[in-house]
Amino acid sequence: MKNVRLRFAPSPTGGLHLGGVRTVLYNYLFARQHGGKFILRIEDTDQNRYVDGAEKYIFDCLRWVGLEPDESPIAGGPYAPYRQSERKAFYQQYALQLVEQGNAYYAFDTPEDLEKMRSSFKSEQNPSPQYDGKIRMKMNNSLVLSSAETQALLSEGTPYVIRIRMPVDEEVHFTDMIRGEVSFQTAQSDDKVLLKADGMPTYHLAVVVDDYLMKISHAFRGEEWLPSAPAHILLWKYLGWEKEMPMWAHLPLILKPDGHGKLSKRDGDKLGFPVFAMNWTDPKSGELTEGFKERGFLPEAFLNMLAVLGWNDGTEQELYSIDQLVDKFSIERVHKGGAKFDFEKAKWFNHEWIKRSTAERLLPDVKAQFHSAGIQTTDDKLLNVIAMVRDRCTLLSDFVTQSSFFFVTPASYDTDAVKQKWDAAKAEYFKGLSGQLQNLHHWDASTIETGFKELATTKNIKAGELLFLFRMMLVGGKFGPPVFDIAAVLGKQETITRISKLHSLMS
RNA sequence: GGCCCGUUGGUCAAGGGGUUAAGACAUCUCCCUUUCACGGAGGAAUCACGAGUUCGAAUCUCGUACGGGCUACCA
Numbered sequence A: 001m002k003n004v005r006l007r008f009a010p011s012p013t014g015g016l017h018l019g020g021v022r023t024v025l026y027n028y029l030f031a032r033q034h035g036g037k038f039i040l041r042i043e044d045t046d047q048n049r050y051v052d053g054a055e056k057y058i059f060d061c062l063r064w065v066g067l068e069p070d071e072s073p074i075a076g077g078p079y080a081p082y083r084q085s086e087r088k089a090f091y092q093q094y095a096l097q098l099v100e101q102g103n104a105y106y107a108f109d110t111p112e113d114l115e116k117m118r119s120s121f122k123s124e125q126n127p128s129p130q131y132d133g134k135i136r137m138k139m140n141n142s143l144v145l146s147s148a149e150t151q152a153l154l155s156e157g158t159p160y161v162i163r164i165r166m167p168v169d170e171e172v173h174f175t176d177m178i179r180g181e182v183s184f185q186t187a188q189s190d191d192k193v194l195l196k197a198d199g200m201p202t203y204h205l206a207v208v209v210d211d212y213l214m215k216i217s218h219a220f221r222g223e224e225w226l227p228s229a230p231a232h233i234l235l236w237k238y239l240g241w242e243k244e245m246p247m248w249a250h251l252p253l254i255l256k257p258d259g260h261g262k263l264s265k266r267d268g269d270k271l272g273f274p275v276f277a278m279n280w281t282d283p284k285s286g287e288l289t290e291g292f293k294e295r296g297f298l299p300e301a302f303l304n305m306l307a308v309l310g311w312n313d314g315t316e317q318e319l320y321s322i323d324q325l326v327d328k329f330s331i332e333r334v335h336k337g338g339a340k341f342d343f344e345k346a347k348w349f350n351h352e353w354i355k356r357s358t359a360e361r362l363l364p365d366v367k368a369q370f371h372s373a374g375i376q377t378t379d380d381k382l383l384n385v386i387a388m389v390r391d392r393c394t395l396l397s398d399f400v401t402q403s404s405f406f407f408v409t410p411a412s413y414d415t416d417a418v419k420q421k422w423d424a425a426k427a428e429y430f431k432g433l434s435g436q437l438q439n440l441h442h443w444d445a446s447t448i449e450t451g452f453k454e455l456a457t458t459k460n461i462k463a464g465e466l467l468f469l470f471r472m473m474l475v476g477g478k479f480g481p482p483v484f485d486i487a488a489v490l491g492k493q494e495t496i497t498r499i500s501k502l503h504s505l506m507s
Numbered sequence B: 001g002g003c004c005c006g007u008u009g010g011u012c013a014a015g016g017g018g019u020u021a022a023g024a025c026a027u028c029u030c031c032c033u034u035u036c037a038c039g040g041a042g043g044a045a046u047c048a049c050g051a052g053u054u055c056g057a058a059u060c061u062c063g064u065a066c067g068g069g070c071u072a073c074c075a
Helices: A018-033 A054-065 A088-101 A111-121 A147-155 A203-213 A223-238 A265-271 A299-307 A322-328 A343-356 A359-372 A379-392 A398-406 A415-421 A424-438 A445-459 A463-475 A483-490 A492-506
Strands: A005-008 A037-040 A104-107 A161-164 A171-176 A180-185 A193-195 A218-222 A247-251
Touching (some): A005 A018, A018 A054, A018 A247, A018 A299, A018 A322, A054 A299, A088 A104, A088 A161, A088 A203, A088 A223, A104 A147, A161 A223, A171 A223, A193 A203, A203 A223, A218 A223, A299 A343, A359 A379, A359 A398, A379 A398, A398 A483, A415 A492, A424 A445, A424 A492, A445 A463, A445 A483, A463 A483
């Protein structure tokens, strides 16, 4: 396979969701496998829905996960421009060609006309009537009007759209890389609008024209596009480009956790998990939607999770680096059925990636977490701490809750629990412990532990309860690494200070 | 309603005529750990249903049911 070119064509209307990132990922993997190019084209076809800043946001997300395109509106490329709003002339040219060939026609129906048509043809058997072969001769278009009438309307500046003229009785079939042979009857399809009244193309025209002009060899998109595929294939044919038509792959959908419908932003809001790659703030409403990045996901884990949501290489392996994915991925093994999204499993991937990452890899991300929590850290100490608590962190934000006590004295204690264990004998013990620690020459975990236990034996107190209190003094709660390891990192003076702090609080 | 796509434990899934039907998440039990985790051992839990083909069907065929997508001058 040569000259492999793939494209991702998001509409800049808001956040970049899971399905979008997965499509990019599969595109990217396929492009890298074949030494091809991955192209980002921005589908700003509908001015009304264009959202300020969304294009840059998409780039930021792709940069975060490391899937930067080879060609894009920002990076440029040989087939620029890559924004649909800047390619209007192309679409108009080809729409006109289709009209001249008789494969498309002008339609002058107003929105009210369409509304009237839908309500008058609506019935129990046909709840949503289409503008198709059965009714187009009853509408106001260049198929029923004489060419003189059509010309007159056109020159008067009457608003119009250009619609594809679907054949009444043809079978369109194609091979999908995931589903195999798929076929449709054209009679079932409607006369889709190709060029809108404002002169902008619809997706149907734009995707075909741009894929041709940009020499796209493989087109991956969501399964929701399957029903309109026959119209696209006919367009390739009518425009005379059939030989250059890309290979199609319709990816399965990512579904809501309960399986009822496509996963949407609202589901995330409702169930408490992100569905966007990164934080997205709607510029109009100011509403913030949380992203996987800000939730504390590693991009490696995020991509890994997405890759295996709907694909499996047939082995037991579940953890893949991006390079391993390039090696193992195959579009033929992508599943046909949609997968329900499970946030618990997503977190598991992140946990695994955190556990497997070096402290050095984690340092910048963890440091950022601490800084946004307003806690100052030093790299040497943080590196040490990361290695100690890594295993118990699922999200990057867990590092702060799991290890902030290394950097700041606990602000509060579980005082009720402490009160139950605290008594005069133990107060006496910790007084003694402070003195003993002060005189320690070697400050390391096992030396501290030995002294701690010897003193407990001397005072005849069970070590278990003392250990609990010691942990409360140093950590403030019932969590964290082994307590003597903590003391070792904290250092002599800080350890003694924390002992006396709780001590004075209790007496 | 029509058309298209799909259906293996609660979830992600392997398996594509003969298997004790892998594995992972979640869940439960136990071990380890004087915390929380990690780790280890084990348990419970699946081929949507009905016909057909076959010596034999999760696997092939056909129906049915269920789920999803589309049915816009949205993508």
